[in-house]
Amino acid sequence: MRIEAAVLRKPDQPFEMAHLELDEPGFGEVLVRAVASGVCHTDFLPRKGLPVTMPLVVGHEGAGVVEAVGPGVTGLAPGDHVVASFDSCGRCPACLSGRPNACTGFHARNLTGRRADGSTGARDADGTAVSARWFGQSCFADHWLATERNLVPVGKDLPLDKLGPFGCGLQTGAGAVLVAVPVGPGASLAVYGAGTLGLAAVMAARAAGAADITVVDLHPARRQLALELGATRAVDGADPDVTERVRDGRGEGYDLALDTTGRSSVVRSALAVLRPRGTCALVATGGDDLVIPPRALTAGRTLTYLLEGDAVPQVFIPRLIRLWQDGRFPFERLLTTYPLAGINDAERDTTAGTVVKPVLVHRGL
Ligand SMILES: [Zn+2]
Ligand SMILES: [Zn+2]
Known part of the structure; x- marks a missing residue:
């Protein structure tokens, strides 16, 4: 399908809004329609020497609505509301011990912009592969693919346009x-x-x-x-x-x-x-x-x-949301919203420290 995404083509260039072609969800994958995405300083590491193949879509605090699921996905269905966190394999000793943040595949799954096998599910207009699995998700786009493991289902009564930052910074x-x-x-x-x-x-x-x-x-x-x-x-x-x-x-x-x-x-x-x-x-x-x-x-x-x-996202994020509902975690005071196309303004402001947590709200939703 055709999507719109904020693409980083060179480390020293601004983000550029572009249309990409995104694959159907593969085994264990979920297609999410974006509602909003938090912006975290880690999204700018590819500017600072982290070796990642460009062009690249970043963003790793996504929140949205499940639009389709691939084969093997059993815990999520179209219409579910989700917050995206980091990805992990689920099979290594760290994952099996309840420490997915120490997953032996953490770097490959989260910091290369690619799937664990090195592939990517997105292409530029000219057919060039675009790295679009940053933290398993690359959510600075109107639709994105993630794995079932890096998604956390949340209640449909919650303000999905605010919840993205639970996926990384708040957690x-x-x-x-x-x-x-x-x-x-x-x-x-x-x-x-x-x-x-x-x-x-x-x-x-x-x-x-x-x-x-x-x-x-x-x-x-x-x-x-x-x-x-x-x-x-x-x-x-x-x-x-x-x-x-x-x-x-x-x-x-x-x-x-x-x-x-x-x-x-x-x-x-x-x-x-x-x-x-x-x-x-x-x-x-x-x-x-x-x-x-x-x-x-x-x-x-x-x-x-x-x-x-050291958190397990599916356990800890619902706990933090309950704390917020109880009035004891007023995280919304940290947020400043921008349109997705305002990503360069959000980067400037958060780098200068004049805003705490930018949230990119997606168009047409
Ligand atoms: Zn693992
Ligand atoms: Zn982060």
Whole structure:
């Protein structure tokens, strides 16, 4: 079928709206009519040296309505509402242990823009193959193919135009503090970066009863939003004594420090505010190598990287949606909508930090 998609042809070019030819759903695949898609910083990694064959369609926080299912799909039917998350194989030891984020096929299925076998289901007007399986989905299009495994069914009474960001950003930030390194009542955490990941962690930590939630960010508006969403204190990341400011009044230090920036200097600060045996968790890649003195890990402090919050999407996303319905995860405050064709504006604004979570709303729906 003919679809319209935002296509990236070269790493340094803007996205271009183009018509592509999309295959029928194959074995285990599902055709989804797009309603809206969240925009995540990972969508721009192919601009920064990640080796992906272009032309490429990205987007990995899709939400839409099932239009057709391929052979072997038993859990979804046309008309179902779905949110798309990351893809996994379902057969490797990690998948069988309930850790699909550690799937041995994670890279091939999510970060190459191709199916696990290297094929793609989309072609350009001149017949050129277009990589269109980014995170199993490539949802910056009016229709997209996904696997049954990377789709999460959601209730038809829910606002599908808002739910896409549950598939990656919200799941990653909230999963970090509810699943991977669970914080309990009275816990303390420091969150570096008040973007989607950091703010999702703030809301989730507050819902879990954390007592002390300190947020660090460069933007005053984001610090204010963090305070409104449950942070107990906000510190300017540009303060030359940022580590001391974060530690102020925290006695022996924090149980958890969450870094959403991937910057070495920020991770050093995050490690320096931990209590003995505390955990510093990274959830985003940055531009530089980590330089950490060994003494930063003394007294049993842990440094780790959390991918997709260690969550199983089909289990965790419905849980987060219930938390939202209960008024304790007001994620809609993070969203700014754009039309799909406004993808370049959305990229500019989220890169500048002037919006937190762009959502591309698709035309004609
Ligand atoms: Zn697997
Ligand atoms: Zn993402």
